[in-house]
Amino acid sequence: MSLHLESIGKLVNAFTKLPGVGTKTAQRFAYEIINMTEEEAVAFAKSIIESKRKIKYCKVCGSYTEDEVCDICKNRNKEIVCVVKEPKDVFAVEKMRDFQGVYHVLHGTLKPSDNIGPKDIAIDSLIERIKSDGVKEVIMATNPDYD
Numbered sequence: 001m002s003l004h005l006e007s008i009g010k011l012v013n014a015f016t017k018l019p020g021v022g023t024k025t026a027q028r029f030a031y032e033i034i035n036m037t038e039e040e041a042v043a044f045a046k047s048i049i050e051s052k053r054k055i056k057y058c059k060v061c062g063s064y065t066e067d068e069v070c071d072i073c074k075n076r077n078k079e080i081v082c083v084v085k086e087p088k089d090v091f092a093v094e095k096m097r098d099f100q101g102v103y104h105v106l107h108g109t110l111k112p113s114d115n116i117g118p119k120d121i122a123i124d125s126l127i128e129r130i131k132s133d134g135v136k137e138v139i140m141a142t143n144p145d146y147d
Contacts, residue, residue: 008034060129062105062122063090076102079136083126085109085143093141101139104129109142 008030015026033041057063058070064087065071072090080101084090090103108121118124129135 057087057105061090061103062107062125063087063103073102076100078102078133080139081126081129081133081135081137082139082141084141089141101137106142 011030012026015021015029054066055064058065060069060073063070081104083104085106087105093099104126106121
């Protein structure tokens, strides 16, 4: 009997593509999936597919939404904009429950060593928002490192 099953290897390989997931964690995930009932596994797979189909970027701020414009952009004070690197950073700030303004997601950071300049991230749309939306305050909530 072979100790290596191709389907387990494919599942482990798929999980290792996720950030921060090494081989051991991927193996644990794979075995958890295998130990699920078929109904649980199908529901898990459907939730992944549904998320990929429904979730998109807000046309205003660039965060995740299932609509054209996210609820934050629809309902919050547009005079204060918090600038973040990625959509997941919006959720981190929201956990604090103190910020009542809106967000702007850059979708990256400047990195001249990799030829990533202002045109490669959402700086132009930030400037346009500042000019057209009556923004009075911009909070930079990005990491000051050299990614």
